[in-house]
Amino acid sequence: MHISIRKVFMNLKIGLLVLGIGVTLLCAQLFHVSQYSERLGALKNQHLLIDKIINTNLNDPKMASILINGALSEIELSVKLSGQEALLDSFVTSNEEQASLLRSLKISSEAFRDNVLIWSESLTISQNSTHTLMMNARSAYLADIDRMMDYQIHIISESIATAKMTAILVFFAGLFIFLFYRQRLNTIYRDLHKACSIDTDGIPKVVSTQEVDFILKRLLRKSSQHSQNPSLIHNLSGLNNVKGLISSFNAKKAGKGGNNVFLALFEIDNYTSLVKTLSDEDMENLFKKIAGILSMYEQPQDVTAHIDEDRFIFLMSRSSKQLAIQEAEQIVASVGESSFNTAQASINITLSGGFLLKPPAKSLDEAIKEAIELIEKAKETGGNRVAQRRERFASTR
Template sequence: MLLSIQKIFTNLKTALFILTAVAIVLTLQLFQITNFSDRLGELKKQRLLIDKIVHSDLSDPKMASILINGSLSEIALSIKLSSSEGMLDSFITANEENASIVPSLVASSQAFSESALSWSESLPISRDSRHTQMINSRNAFLGEIDRMVDHQIYLLNTSVEMAKITTLTLLTLIIFVFLFYRSRLNQIYSDIDKVCALDTNGEAKIVLTKEMDFIQKRLARRTIQAPSACSGLINPASGLNNFKGLMTVFNAKKSSRASNTIFLAVFEIDQYASLIKSLSKEDSGNLFKKIGDIIALYEQPLDITAHLDDDHIVFVMSRNSKKIALEDCEKIIHTVEQSGFNTVTGVIKVTLSGGFLLKIPVKSIDEAIQDALKLVEKAKENGGNRIAQLREQSDSYR
């Protein structure tokens, strides 16, 4: 069953959404852990303030009153900060437990505050009894602080464990999504490469995605023209234009080429005479079809490819410069060299020799082809598998 690229990307978006959601949950948990740490800090601060109040020096009543009142205000603020409910508290512990601890802490802090004020304002004669009362309320307050500390440590540990689970879940999902969709995206890229790239080994291109399979079939499907309309314009062996078709298309596109220069290249298969003896008629036709397909990769809208009766391939190009046209011809030569061609006896390799020139207006297409054929011979004399061109202002070839 073929894969669907649309479904792959839809599922990828869903997976990324899930990863984002889990990452947000982990972020909230980390903020919650920080909140618990802050609460423990406030509880520790309350202990220090209590100790500061208990050991206050009452020899200077006014200064002692200022210090004690300031510390009591800090305790009240600290109680509020340490007992505030966090966003995720309800997911970690029951609300009833927190509801029972916080009021007891607030009540014991108020009792300690009242006894501390009473001690600081008492007369020397009753100071000892008031101090004893304050110590008793302090002990009760410290007990509630210890209870709150234990509660916060429990919440902190639970939050850390939950964060660990979330982190492991997120890491597992990331690894799974990365490996799974890396494979899927590699498959998509591989299918695109198979459909768009050149066939270098002659093997059948098998794609695994529906969309690429559809495109491949569309690209492979040739337009079938009515025999009455084109029987004299197409080379039956390769399905490319013959000489008559070349001239017909060339004249039809002539008006569109006004701004560009016309270049012409003729290609011949190296050692063609000996090669053709080993090929069946069908294999020979398929060979020229594939070479035509390779040339088509470098075609532009105004270009024409033709397969002549003498089995030469003509490529008429409309380009802005000679350099660009020559580079395209060299790419065709190299691409054919790298490609494999299927035959009944197996995959074979072939090379091309080519002749390249600028088509001057005073010469016809037929005359330009004859000049290019002379360049083809020069390319073959120099070992083949190359493109030869006429040097500017010179009769020598390269």
């Protein structure tokens, strides 16, 4: 089974996008952890400022006032930093719990600051009583700080655990993408190398990608057409005409081996309206592009031909019916997905197909007539599909 270069690069882009999203999420989580660490640092700083205040010597009132007021301002700022919103708060933390702890912290810090000012401005006689009130407020304030620190440490631990899990997933996703697409890209490179190399031994080149396989088959077909009798070639598409079909089929019958011969007949949908709207040059280009798509699937023992005006025959030698019908469906899908350039605009066309096994006892003309009947059934269901002979009619894409 050939791989598609287009799908490889499309899936690679999707893989890199997913990897980029994972790295972005990991960076956001690490930034989030750093914001929590800043909160924790602000809480720890409040501990230091409290110790600084209660150890201030009041014997020098002016210096004490400067030190205490400066420390109180820093405490007020640190309390604000302790409750500063982080990037992913709504996804990680409980807003109600954090808000409750922050309110309690603000109340106790304000009570402590008020008592500090009373203590620092009190007379020497009343300093003992005001100091006691300040220390009581300090105890309540420290308890709120400790509860807030415990909460911050908890959510930091959770955030780090989430970041670790994300990092592991990103690492293994990146490793998988690297190993998987390294193999795919090596395969593409090998196929391109085979397509560009000079054939010195005549051994058929086996490739793994659809696009390179198509190029090699097309080149092989062009080289073989140069040696064919022009009277056996359809002058518009470059495929076999009716005489060329019979001649090539008879010449290749002996090489079929144990494979069955399947006949796929394709007819252009809405051909009459196309002929009316397109020029002769546009129709010729259209025929050649359909011929190129058929050549993509042609193997050495196969025969392709352009008969009538709008019908193409693909006689394929395959080991199983499933493989043959799958290729016929892929041809219809490839034509439907392709754009055909004309003098007026780019257009899309579709094919209807009839598919059957050609028994050795049945002539080629009889098989073609039966395939035409199948095409009519395919068109009855909307066209752009392949109809095949079964116990009852069925159509597939």
